[in-house]
Amino acid sequence: MEKAKISDKLYVLGRREKTGGGTLNIGRYYALDGSLGSHVYIDALKPHVVLICGKRGYGKSYTMGTFIEEIASLEEEARENIGIVVIDTLGIFWTLSQPNKRQVNLIKKWGMDAKNFEIKIFSSEENVNEYRNKDIDAEELLIKTSELNQHHWAQLFNLAPTDYVAAAIGRAVNRAREKKEDFDIEDIIEFLEGDDRLRDEIKVVAENLLYMAKEWKIFDKNGTSIYDIVKGGRITILDISPFAEELKIVIVAIISRKIFEERVKERRKYEEMLMEGSNKRKEEIPITWLAIDEAHVFLPEEECLTKDVLIKQWMRQGRQPGVALILATQRPSSLDAEVLSHSDIIICHRLTAQEDIDALNKVRPTYMQGEIGDAIKRIGTEKGVALILDDTSEAVHIIKIRPRLSWHGGEEPSAMIKND
Ligand SMILES: Nc1ncnc2c1ncn2[C@@H]1O[C@H](COP(=O)(O)OP(=O)(O)OP(=O)(O)O)[C@@H](O)[C@H]1O
Ligand SMILES: [Mg+2]
Structure with a gap:
């Protein structure tokens, strides 16, 4: 033209x-x-x-x-x-x-x-x-899991940042970040399970949400x-x-x-x-x-x-x-x-x-x-x-x-x- x-x-x-x-x-x-x-x-x-x-x-x-x-x-x-x-x-x-x-x-x-x-x-x-x-x-769009902070996770699951479940996920994500440079949802779940300051019922809900997010197949170690x-x-x-x-x-x-x-x-x-x-x-x-x-x-x-x-x-x-x-x-x-x-x-x-x-x-x-x-x-x-x-x-x-x-x-x- x-x-x-x-x-x-x-x-x-x-x-x-x-x-x-x-x-x-x-x-x-x-x-x-x-x-x-x-x-x-x-x-x-x-x-x-x-x-x-x-x-x-x-x-x-x-x-x-x-x-x-x-x-x-x-x-x-x-x-x-x-x-x-x-x-x-x-x-x-x-x-x-x-x-x-x-x-x-x-x-x-x-x-x-x-x-x-x-x-x-x-x-x-x-x-x-x-x-x-x-x-x-x-090509598949993949988001690097470590790019998500606690606010992103709270947004994903429609949780207030002050919610116990959001806080539990936030703690596990911070832990994962301290220990590893790149991580995936499995790693977050592992840190969540190992957190002895959390009540079991909170862990169960948080874990369920994280497994749900894994199903979306968008979060990935590398992105x-x-x-x-x-x-x-x-x-x-x-x-x-x-x-x-x-x-x-x-x-x-x-x-x-x-x-x-x-x-x-x-x-x-x-x-x-x-x-x-x-x-x-x-x-x-x-x-x-x-x-x-x-x-x-x-x-x-x-x-x-x-x-x-x-x-x-x-x-x-x-x-x-x-x-x-x-x-x-x-x-x-x-x-x-x-x-x-x-x-x-x-x-x-x-x-x-x-x-x-x-x-x-x-x-x-x-x-x-x-x-x-x-x-x-x-x-x-x-x-x-x-x-x-x-x-x-x-x-x-x-x-x-x-x-x-x-x-x-x-x-x-x-x-x-x-x-x-
Ligand atoms: N500049 C243009 N020249 C010719 N046709 C046009 C032009 N702009 C729009 N149209 C016609 O208007 C139709 C509707 O336009 P468009 O899909 O952009 O609407 P929209 O404002 O985005 O609507 P929505 O709010 O539903 O998303 C187009 O499919 C096209 O047929
Ligand atoms: Mg339009």
């Missing part, structure tokens, strides 16, 4: 300079009569927090897919320094590996061609077999290496759809913390390299864009383990280490308020629930004249049309997101099969 040229008059959203490479061509400006104007570009070189919101079925996951395709289509120099990790809670993003045959005419109208993207999936054993049957590169998960120039999909919500939260908390910590280390190495006067980048974990659909699961108003990582680290400190987020949610009002205030690019598809409009109004930037609700009314009911608020250029636009080149997997099941 030939990239449209950037005109000097245009802003690159999320960037102060008007031109340069490393941009995502996510769509075109949309006029109220439905006609399409110039191309819209978003900066991909700096870390951003992009929030996509809108009511059910108006294009959030689709837009997220377009973003992912665009990052994967960057010029090689930029692309190889960026890794994309998709947190797929519904198991819908594997279709990036298939061309979009459903909207061929629409894609043609935009002067593009359908295509498939190379992806790597990590998921449960059962899903991996299914993906491999479809010839998709897939999947973070270097296999994040790779420059690659789309990695973590299909966590088979797992229970508590487990999803623990997986995302552990993996996103690991990425953040590794990026902080990389950043230090990069700084040292600049001091030595070398300009050869040798990053192991590249700048990472983490895409999270159904983001309210991980960033709710209530207490949640993932918020400690995603808000306190990724959002508050992410600029330095170079980690970026693309979040999508149906319910901006149910997100932690800090998420809205950290989002520097907000893409809002049709939205009608008053509480969601109110939530956006609360963080409405000063450069925006009038109420968000009025602006959203102007975008009408067309799918893929959105209001975009860009903090960097301090501008608000109405845009139409370009069609997906690869198959969009989030469509609602319908009794009638339809193509465009």
Whole structure:
């Protein structure tokens, strides 16, 4: 696909300079009569927090897919320094590996061609077999048991940290950590059994829970290496759809913390390299864009383990280490308020629930004249049309997101099969 040229008059959203490479061509400006104007570009070189919101079925996951395709289509120099990790809670993003045959005419109208993207999936054993049957590169996702602290175990079993059973598991985990560098659930059970300060009935419950966790076949002495998960120039999909919500939260908390910590280390190495006067980048974990659909699961108003990582680290400190987020949610009002205030690019598809409009109004930037609700009314009911608020250029636009080149997997099941 030939990239449209950037005109000097245009802003690159999320960037102060008007031109340069490393941009995502996510769509075109949309006029109220439905006609399409110039191309819209978003900066991909700096870390951003992009929030996509809108009511059910108006294009959030689709837009997220377009973003992912665009990052994967960057010029090689930029692309190889960026890794994309998709947190797929519904198991819908594997279709990036298939061309979009459903909207061929629409894609043609935009002067593009359908295509498939190379992806790597990590998921449960059962899903991996299914993906491999479809010839998709897939591997089992394994979490290193020693990465879980007492809070993770309490979250997994829905226990308050002050609960006796949670405390018993916490003691055994600490013991295992003191005695061994790497350990598995069997080791924790052994330390639990050997703990003579615990009553038998507590041991029995704790042990039962740990045996249950073993059955999930996700915890492992070594775990999947973070270097296999994040790779420059690659789309990695973590299909966590088979797992229970508590487990999803623990997986995302552990993996996103690991990425953040590794990026902080990389950043230090990069700084040292600049001091030595070398300009050869040798990053192991590249700048990472983490895409999270159904983001309210991980960033709710209530207490949640993932918020400690995603808000306190990724959002508050992410600029330095170079980690970026693309979040999508149906319910901006149910997100932690800090998420809205950290989002520097907000893409809002049709939205009608008053509480969601109110939530956006609360963080409405000063450069925006009038109420968000009025602006959203102007975008009408067309799918893929959105209001975009860009903090960097301090501008608000109405845009139409370009069609997906690869198959969009989030469509609602319908009794009638339809193509465009
Ligand atoms: N930019 C677009 N161009 C063409 N069609 C689009 C576009 N955006 C969305 N659509 C159409 O709208 C449908 C619904 O989009 P999508 O699955 O992204 O909705 P959603 O907002 O994620 O919904 P949910 O809240 O149920 O997850 C898509 O299957 C596609 O047919
Ligand atoms: Mg969706």
